[in-house]
Amino acid sequence: MKETLKPGIKYEHKFVVPTSKTVPSLYPESEEFTAMPEVFATGFLVGFLEWSCIKAINPHLDWPREQTVGTHIDVSHEAATPPGLEVTAAVELMEVDGRKLVFSVEAHDGVDLISKGRHERFVINKEKFDAKVREKGMHNE
Template sequence: MELKAGMTAKAELLVDKTCTADVWGSGNLEVLSTPRLIALMEQAATEVLKGRLEEGMTSVGTSIKMSHTAATPIGLTVWAEAKLLSFSGRTFEFYIKAFDEAGSIGEAEHTRAAVKIERFMEKVLAKRK
């Protein structure tokens, strides 16, 4: 499938106890944690690329600049909408917006890089030696 700037994808999540700041260690409140929101944003970006990379390739996150602007309690659904802004070679730039049922909760600029799975894992596992 062809990859084009402007392509979008969405990821969503029902906030439960496992998503909260007290569980993720980023605070002590039962609200959606910033690390979990970042993971949801990355998930939305990976959905844009899903099925569009060469066989044996995947993407990894390399940077994210994120603002978490509103808290979300347990029981609400949150979603992230990722838009592919540009790509060059193996680098992909995204803009991501996040929402809960009450409105906007955050935004991010995110970069991903395409990697060869086998080579990437060989390098990672070599760290054990």
Template structure:
């Protein structure tokens, strides 16, 4: 984000990276999350890990009171991973356009690349967003 954007943080620049990892358990496999019958790491679990890598990339750099929200993800899951292996996701911030942040993300297990994504997040005022969500419950 450039410093001319209201509420923007000048430390969010393309090239930043974030990482997340998890060891595959039965709870993260397709049968447990409803995405298939074969006992392999589930696509929804991989998407969550990819988002965690994007959050790790930027969340600690946001201004006080700001948070980022995932709004879009285009993902491919190209290889299966059995229970017991670790999965590593790396997110790279590739574009900043005002409040919109775009990431390229790769996921790997110890043997090979298992997935890739292009992910968009937006920076929001956390309290204002929480108030909007709370009003839905009223």
């Protein structure tokens, strides 16, 4: 982690919602999801907010050796967004507690505020993290 990784880092990220990021595409295996409206899925919204936080702080990490993983998400999903609209996430790093990072997040689709809340990420050493995941996977063999 670089010395520049401090509260106050802000980032704005934009993304045009394609049909592939709507509810029926979230789990195509799910009969229930495929029957639902074609609007930006909450699961993809969460991923978009994570992506925005990653982009905000990557310049302040020793990327790609250091990366971050999401550890907590507490966000609303307040309005439906059809495909074709551009969503904008505005994120701000509010707290750095060791390797724990706390962000304030919100997203707007040009018409409505669609999400607001809080997201936590944890700084990892990718090599060590991958080794632990491989070890965990061996328990299934």
